[in-house]
Amino acid sequence: MDEMTQLRELRADAPVPDRAALAPGRERLTDAIAGSGGRRTFALRLRLRLRLRLRLRLRPMLRDWRVASLGAVVAVTAAALVITQVVGVQAPDPTSPATVAGDLDLSSPAAALNRAADYLERQEVPPEPRSDQWIYIREVDSWQEQQWEELPEEVRKKIPVTYSPDRWVPYDDKAAENDASDTDYRTARESYRIAAALPKDPEALLARLREVFPTGSGPDGAPEAKDEHSFRALSVLLESYPIPPDALxxxxxxxxxxxGVGVTGHLIRDASGREVIAVTRKYDRSESRREILLDPVDYGYAGTRDVVTKTHKVPTPKGRPTMVQKRGDVLIDIARTHAAVVDAKGEKP
Known part of the structure; x- marks a missing residue:
């Protein structure tokens, strides 16, 4: 049994949270560790990260909530729930490659994204990967790495998968294509072909993606408004690799x-320390925003962040200290540092 099959089985009974609840996912982990409804609450948190397309990126780092001693082994404080403060809120380094190339215009989302599109339209479209090839991804996620390091060795041994910043997924994964349980998940091949077939008209393109990645209803969470739905659908597809440059x-x-889409007027530093473009949109029902990170040189997808937009208190389990999220706190910070098509699992470019 491969790792992804194990992952799907481990989360098979996990309910789907409201999509707008992405930012408060950290406090749900506090609830799980406190031992109050541990299995269900941790499953909710796991599902939350899967909703951020970490279902494949979750580089097998699952805490086994079946271990009764989980609450005793992992001590997470409110401070540990926030990865870091915003780093690099500054003008771009004048010596950086992007600035020297003169291709940046961060005065507005239209200026930045249309400039990126102009560049991508000039690039040669490579052939589609073969069905026997693999997709290699390396990502920096210091929060998951820290949580893995904090687990005692005896607990790690009981978990069927391990943490790694590297992952390989088959380009042609027929078993996963036939799994309709997660409406946000698409295999690399499905995503490539969805992207390649997108219409040129922006309104028609967004309508198509909202159809491909439907919004919640009933047990799947409250439906999103049109613009929030569009931005989430775009972010889900952008995390796929590869996407043809003309489609991008x-x-x-x-x-x-x-x-509601914006762009920071300066480059920010991602989890790996690189300067990147941040395309942003605030969640409609949360005091935080999602940031889609783009490489300022080739305009490829470079990662994602969730950042608190307003200082506020968040609900905590009864008996636990009040937790405050401060404006600028980074709740999720994932940097994609490598992505490539390779010929075999385990191969690196």
Whole structure:
């Protein structure tokens, strides 16, 4: 049995949270560790990260909530729930490659994303990967790495998968394509072909993606408003690899038309320390925003962040200290540092 099959089985009974509840996911972990409804609450938190397309990226780092001693082994404080403060809120380094190339215009989302689209439309479209090839991804996620390191060795041994920043997924994964349990998940091949077939008209493109990645209803959470739904659907597809450059250009032009989308007027530093472009949109029902990170040189997908937009108190389990999330706190910080098509699992470019 491969690791992804194990992952799907471990989360098979996990209910789907409201999509707007992405930011408060950290306090749900506190509840789990406190031992109050541990299995269900941890499953909710896991499902939350899967909703951020970490279902494949969750580089097998699952805490086994079946271990009765979990609450005793892992001590998470409110401070540990926030990865870090915003780093690098500054003007871009004048010596950086992106600035020297003169291709950056961060005055507005339309300026930044249309400039990116102009560049991508000039790139040669490589052939689609073969069905026997693999997708290699390396990502920096210091929060998951820290949580793994904090687990005692005896607990790690009981978990069927291990943490690693590297992952390989088959380009042609027929078993996963036939799994309809997660409406946000698409295999690498499915995502490539969805992207390649997207229409040029931004409105039609966004409508197509909202159809491909439907919004919640009933047990799947409250439905999203149109613009929030569009931005989430775009972010889900962008985390796939590879996407043809001409398709990526169409995606960026459409993203620039989504209501509420912004761009920071400066490069920010991601989890790996690189300077990147941050395309942002605040969650409609949460005091935080999602940031889609783009490489300022080739305009490829570079990661994702969730950042608190307003200082506020968050609910905590009864008997535990009040937790405050401060404006600028980074709740999720994932940097993609490598992505490539390779010929075999375990191969690196």
């Amino acid at each position: 250009a169409r995606i960026y032009r459409a993203m620039a038309t989504v209501g």
